[in-house]
Amino acid sequence: MRFITQSSIFIISFRLIIGGILVFASLDKISAPGEFARDIAHYHILPLGTENLLALVLPWLELTVGIGLILGVFITGASILSMAMLGMFIIAIGSAILRGYNIECGCGLKEGEMVGVGKIIEDSIYFFLAWLIYKRRGNWFEILPKVG
């Protein structure tokens, strides 16, 4: 993996890919938080109607983290949060599949996309790319430099 984490081309490409996906996925959710809240509710994971709180904050987190990755701002924090969000999506989709739910994913990338193993594999690949960004060995095109 070292040759990837040492390669500016790879890391910048991964930042643009993950950043672009997060920004794109956030747009529909930001424009219609009510619909996104219902998508979250269909997973039957969150208690006490808290899906609305998540529906208000998560899309903006996706957007700001995505912009951060693209522009090179707080890349370490952005990559950790990317992994956290993608991990959360993988667990949520996995639990829906295990419980036999046939529901819309609410992922924001494609209209009417349903939960499924394919979606878990897709998110796992994104998770891996975010992890490679986190493990990068250079500060290429970063406005705020890597910490530590």
Next chain:
Amino acid sequence: MKRIFIQNSLFQILIFLIISVVIGFGSNWLRDDPIPLFAVKLKIPTTDDLLSDIVTESVLRAIGLDQARKFHNEDVVFVDARDLEYYEEGHIPGAWNSNDFMELIFRLDSLQGKDRSIVTYCDGDDCGSSEDLAYDLKNEGFTRIFIFVGGWSEWQQAGYSIEK
């Protein structure tokens, strides 16, 4: 060194979180159609709701199998919110398909206007498309919308007639 790295990482995460929370809540507050901070459960219809032909307030209501059966016997329009392929495999007798939403609202409006009962359903209480469809119909001005929560699964399990 590691401690500083962790501190800086946490600081960055915190900045992202604070910005997202502030903009998320702030933008909702500024919206024309803000959502409540906590989701409200679907209203269970009262006897008055069910007896009244016309309601002025558009509120979505959840109904169970018995009430769905009663509505079906009263020729209330049922709308199947599942994908067309599932609809074609079998549906509640007389139910309409929602695949073409614009055609659906045109047909509903032409047949009975916007203030008569409509029942939406999907696979069962784990699916969400009946609720999504109900909200879409509500946004189009329909006022008396009931969501049959048990949906197609419960209808089949009860042994009621189906149509293919």
